[in-house]
Amino acid sequence: MISPGELRQKLINPRVPDSELRDLVLLDEESRDNFEPLFRANPDTVDIRSMALDGLLAGVNRVARERRQLQYKLRVNNPFFRGQKIVSEGDSWFQFPLILQDVIDQLFRFNPLDPLDGLDGYAVFSLGAAGDLLRDIVNEDEITQAIEAEKPEVFLISGGGNDLVADGNLANFLNQFDSEKERTPEDYINEEFDVFLREIIQLYRDIFIRLLSRFPNLKIIFHGYDYAIPNNGNSLGKPMETRDITDPDLQKDIIRVIIDRLNEAQISLIEDVQFAGLVHHVDYRGVVGDNNWxxxxxxxxxxxxxxxxxxDKKIKDITRR
Known part of the structure; x- marks a missing residue:
């Protein structure tokens, strides 16, 4: 068993494998359904007697981002690095600290025990944080600064999901269930969702135009999520219940319509000639399946x-590397 101080040192040390940290922290169950997760020290491996709030850890999102950025520096500063530099920004699909091996973890596999491992692969400078809203990502200037400094060939962005579900927002986009009316899943999506979707697409348009005007050879990749499954949680299930939409199959079908519309709007956006060959959409609807959530x-x-x-395939296809 280690002390809280030793835990902090391990968390900030980029040479400690993420796999080792997984045994030292637990997801706070009260935040399981939140789009910004909280973490506690694992009482089985960490002496939490001197910690406040039963071991609740502050700033894990920030620490996880800093760890990744330090690992990025370790890789690209290695004189034998021959791989590809990428900058990423986004929400918890790109940065879910420690507990899950998110998209960026899958691409940027950093092995601190073998400094030569991965030197011909990706090095991802990550700006992501669980809980990030697309509107905040666009309004901040971190992306431009990072691309200017790191000069990547590819920029990845993940956003819009938190904007959709934050603070029970999903309920605002749904019509009330009425047992006397025969409705398709599409009929439950109201006009407020149309407004929301236009705003999200405009945010993407703004960031793409801004970046390409500054970095005309940059390759940009974005995505529209997969068919999530409501499960009585704070983000999907419970907001739908406030509209008396309680049937699990209907809930699932409504989310499917929402995800389809988001992906299709994104695909339509990049058909604009100014984005041709520079902005790319990753469509992985149906890839996660029903059992891998x-x-x-x-x-x-x-x-x-x-x-x-x-x-990974999309990056290789567009960069021919």
Whole structure:
């Protein structure tokens, strides 16, 4: 068993494998359905008697991002590095600290025990944080600064999911269930969702135009998520219940319509001639499947691996490397 101080040192040390950290922390169960997860020290491996709030850890999202950035520096500063530099920004599909091997973990496999491992692969400078909203990502200037400094060939962005579900927002986009009316899943999506979707697409348009005007040879990749499954959680299931939409199959079908519309709107966006050959959409609908979800919003490691494989193929296709 280690002390809280030793835990902190391990968390900030980029040379400690993530696999070792997994045994030292636990997901706070009260935040399991939140889009910004919280973590506690594992009482089986960490002496939490001197810690406040039963071992609740502050700032894990920030620490996880800093770890990745330090690992990135270790890789690209290695004189034998011959791989590909990438900058990424986004939500918890790109940065779910420690507990899950998210999309970026699948692409950027850093082995601190073997400094020569992965030197011909990807090095990802990650700006992502669980809980990030697309509107905040676009309004911040971290992306431009990072691309200017790191000069990557590819930029990855994941956003819009938190904007959809934050603070029970999903309920605002749904019509009330009425047993006397025969409705298709599409009929439950109201006009507020149309407004929301236009805003999300405009945010993407703005960031793409901004980046390409500054970095005309940059390759950009974005995505529209997979068919999440409501499971009585705070993000999907419970907001739907406030509209008396309680049938699990109907809930699932409604989410499918929402995910389809988001992906299709993104695909339509990049048909604009100004984005041709520069902005690319990753469509992995149906890849995670029904059985590879960690919670309402995130795949488990197996699901993320399947998604990561599609990102990997897309990167190789557009860079021919």
């Amino acid at each position: 960690f919670d309402e919003l995130h795949p488990n490691d197996k699901g993320f691996k399947a998604v990561g494989n599609i990102f």
